[in-house]
Amino acid sequence: MMRMTQNQLSMLQGRPVEDGSGKKIGTVGQIWMDRTGEPNWVSVKTGLFGKRESMVPLEPARMQQDHLVVPYDKDMIKNAPHVEAGANEPLSDPEIDDLYTYYNLEQTPPAKGASAPARHAQGRQEQLTRSEERLHVGKSREPAGAARLRKYVVTENVHTTVPVTHDEVRLDHESITADNVGNERPDIGDATREIDLYAEQPVVGKERVPVERVRMTEDDVTEDRSIDEPVRREKIEADFPDRGGQPRNG
Template sequence: MKLNAQQANSLYGQDVKDRSGSKIGNVGQIWTDATGEPTWVSVKTGLMGQKESMAPLDKARITDSGLAVDYDKSTVKNAPVVDAGTDQPLDTAQIEQLYAHYHLRPQPAPSASRGRAPGAGEDLVRSEERLRVGTESQPAGTARLRKYVVTEDVHTTVPVEHDEVYVEREPIAAGDARGVRADIGEAEQEMTLRAERPVVAKDTVPVERVHLAKDEVVEQQPVDDQIRRERVEADIPEPARRRR
């Protein structure tokens, strides 16, 4: 489809995608031919610094996500470039390079369909302002990552052992009494007892790596401004006014 001037003006800063839907960059500038029809667009690819790759608007489409051109990503990125933000018209050599790169046939210059009436004087040139909306990078704050120590209560259990004493009684049968000394008097027997108690030790171990990361997020931000345009009104005497 052919883009009109209003559609072209709405594309500044929009995404540019190739024929497969892969993003190439963003719209930088738009050039028109002698009739005012948009014909070329510069694309900020992010790889050329202060340069922008050129692409034809022939067969380009406006989609919900921006501008789709009828070429692959590498063809556009390797196309002739212009200075970023330039408002200079394309010269003959640049146009020839672009037509050669994209294997296009140069379009013939449009011819006038109506001659100037004798005595009409010089043409009035009607001008208007157009918004050229771009972006600039600026600091938006500082992200910091810090660590600090907190104390937490930990409740757990651990099994502990201890000795418990009980008295065993074993009757001595009459046949087993031989060899057993029978004394009447006081005597004692001792046994060493053992008991475990909980012991706490602390080990410091690494548990995770933490670092800051960032994503570039593109969002549409509205821009409101005012532009001026000229209007032309004709003051024609009634006898000379054309009747329709």
């Protein structure tokens, strides 16, 4: 038969009972012993206002998360031998025999010197379930604006220097002597001579040339963001009377 610790038995009371397919059958009522002195049976409340609790063997049962799973369907358990809800008498030998016969189980003989079985493995219990809020943080992808590339025109002055050349006139005076006299005629009268003068002027021209390519690329950047959110949780305290009859916390 299945053996459970006192702590496991205390947690078992009031737990949901399901069959192997996950269908709910009822809730655990009390834990029971038979002639072996071991807690081998559990009563199950199958109705909301029922006054009877059907008996189910613990040997083939198993705990799964917060509920007890048994390899029997609801009809079989509802038709099983039962006890009155809240009863506190030990199981009789005929009741034990009927249970083993109904579930087709082999009985284990009691050990020598075993004491008389109690109706249930421990005294009547009351319990509270403590709950708390758990914070679940997820993520959602939302619009955060738009990035744009915009081109516009600005005007600025460019200062530079350009070397330019111009003609200038220089007068050279040379005396005529017998040694350097030429074909000059000694005429007296008005005369004019001209030389064309030239000067370079800066000429400004403009051309358009590509100078830079600007590309906008989207990158995913991961950062840690702190979240502060209040969550509630329950605490359970027990008040026990002391020897003087005054309540005390525990």
